[in-house]
Amino acid sequence: MKKILTILLAFFIFSCQSKKEESPEMVLLREQNELLKKQLEEAEKSKTEIKQKVVEQAKIQKVKKVVIDDDRIKQDLLGRRFEYLQPGLVRIRKTWEFASLSEFITFSVENEITKEDYIEKTISMTLEDNRSGQKHYCKMLVSYSKSGNEWIMVRNDVLKFNNID
Helix, strand or coil, X not given: CXXXXXXXXXXXXXXXXXXXXXXXXHHHHHHHHHHHHHHHHHHHHHHHHHXXXXXXXXXXXXXXXXXXXXXXXXXXXXCCEEEEEECCCCCEEEEEECCCHHHEXXXXXXXXXXCCCEEEEEEEEEEECCCCCCEEEEEEEEEEEEECCEEEEEEEEEEEEXXXX
């Protein structure tokens, strides 16, 4: 009897393994499992992409948080000099030195380029010479570079300088 049961059990196991057809329920479960795996892979991919975007946005926000406003630029220009040619029949080379905040009549930023460790601004301003009272229009490019945690003005290049009559 034991031999017969063993033979029957072996035959049953063999017949179950040799059957290639799956029940409709098993087919449905396998397909659902594959679909869930694909959805999970897509979700993981999206999650990774979102993390990368968040990191990129954080870097951008970190750069944007740097505030170098008009007052900061004016303060940084104090004591700096530039040369210009006085208009007229004889072009005389003169030097302008930013001596006082009262020299700035108008001041505006026309353009700005901001990177992680570099800021460049094109500014236009109306200046008044404290000694002569003469007014001038000045367009200038100022550049800041990051040194440690500080932003330092590294350049101030005059693009245009005219007398205002």
